[in-house]
Amino acid sequence: MFRPLSFYVGLRYTGARARNSFISVITLISALGLMLGVAVLITVLSVMNGFDRELQTRILGMVTHLSVHGREPVQDWHALAKRVEGHDGVLAAAPFVQMEGMLSYRGNVAGTMVNGIDPQAERKVSIVGDFMEAGELSSLKSGDFNVVLGYGLARKLGARLGDKVTLVLPEATISPAGVMPRFKRFTVTGIFRVRAEVDSLYAYMNVEDAARLQHQPGTVEGVRLKLRDLFSAPALGWSLQQELGPEYYTSDWTRSQGSLFQAIKMEKTMMTLLLSFIVAVAAFNIISSQMMLVTEKRGNIAVLRTLGASPGMIMRIFMVQGSLIGLAGTLLGTVIGVLLATNVSDVAAWVERTFNAHLFDAYFVNYLPSQLEWSDVLTIVGISLLISFSATLYPSWRASRVQPAEALRYE
Structure with a gap:
């Protein structure tokens, strides 16, 4: 038999089509929201790193x-x-x-x-x-x-x-x-x-x-x-x-210039905090979809319990299912975010040429700078995975508390 069993069943639940299509939609929205949050965080922090680099090069190059x-x-x-x-x-x-x-x-x-x-x-x-x-x-x-x-x-x-x-x-x-x-x-x-x-x-x-x-x-x-x-x-x-x-x-x-860089550092911290709410919203969606999935799978949970599955195994099954959603959204968001961060300068230049717009004339640079820091990427990925994993704990615990006799009464 495939080992561990909890991972196998959790993987099957992730890939199976839910009887209630609304649950599948919520699950998809959760993954997309997580992907969007991670991609935006990586891109925005890279742009802020780029401005920070330009400030150090141009202003402190003169000062x-x-x-x-x-x-x-x-x-x-x-x-x-x-x-x-x-x-x-x-x-x-x-x-x-x-x-x-x-x-x-x-x-x-x-x-x-x-x-x-x-x-x-x-x-x-x-x-x-x-x-x-x-x-x-x-x-x-x-x-x-x-x-x-x-x-x-x-x-x-x-x-x-x-x-x-x-x-x-x-x-x-x-x-x-x-x-x-x-x-x-x-x-x-x-x-x-x-x-x-x-x-x-x-x-x-x-x-x-x-x-x-x-x-x-x-x-x-x-x-x-x-x-x-x-x-x-x-x-x-x-x-x-x-x-x-x-x-x-x-x-x-x-x-003479320290307050400027302190302000940029504070702005970067606040932007990270605010954009992290996108990831938090996606985590709430994971909780919602997991709770609805637990309700739909009550009969399956009862059967597993009668076959000898422990509450811990049931909890691990749903933790695996929710964590895979978080992992998929985080990885896709990381790939998109890295691609955007490394090409955002070219994209902004294309927008200026196409629409004859002058987006950066009011700033000290005439283009959109970007500098991808892998330490930021790893931090964002780590936080996203941690939030996604944490979002699975309560629904999984609720699944482990399902009583077989009560769940099978109306089946």
Whole structure:
């Protein structure tokens, strides 16, 4: 005889056509609901992972992972960079000088954060050189007083390559005409576009030109670092500060952008919780179909009991039947979800082309990003199987409590 018997009978009940077609419909709806819930969960979490990746690449590719500031102007940034690059977890270092000011061009004015950089070293710690809309980052040569603007900033000013823009610094100078703000004209030699907020805020110039504007030629504020693991920035910053001593202090990305990633993490958690209700609804359908099946099979259960089947065997029979429904729905949903997650970017692009729609122009990316994480898939599959299995416990227990004499009285 086929062993175990409970699995064999449960398998037969799953494949057999119910006398009441309504039960079969409910069973099919249960499997489809479970499949839909798993597929949607995998797809949505993959899209959120994609947005998270783009945020890390684009925003944190422009924002400093970790910076080391001198309490006094740093004279030899090469020595400081060499010192911190020897620390485990630091990939590269580049000097910087930061200033706040306003840029003016033909009556248009926009506030800006001016970053003095070394173009060659900056490529090692920032992605700005990879997102040049026009011009080159290497055009920022010492003494030429050139500037590279963000795309949004250039649009606000109405400036293009070759235009002369005026930088207004908040530092006041005394002249025969009275107290005057400081002005300096720059030539626009590049425009970058990363489709993030920094496009409307950042401007870049050569670090030596920036130092001259601050009346501290040959110095920098400090060095910015690119880390192997950006989430280690707080701990690494504390370690570097202890190692470098009181002459320096550190600042990391979590102070300026940490709230953004915490919000995304919270949103991902809430989306997972809300979409899990789809799986929960499917589980209730499994309970409903199982309860109706138990009622329909009362005669069969009574016969099995009179032939010597124990209550435990009866319970296992219906647990097998319900678990197979959950397994089928989960596996089908996983396959569909993985296929959707890996192709959702192409599907969204096809929709845009077909209907001439611009779905993502308002976002910092012009496509729908997706990144499939197998850890998420395994977690979703595990939760779905656990919920499906749990949904079979009560109906199976009710089946095991059927009394043979009472069930056969009206047969």
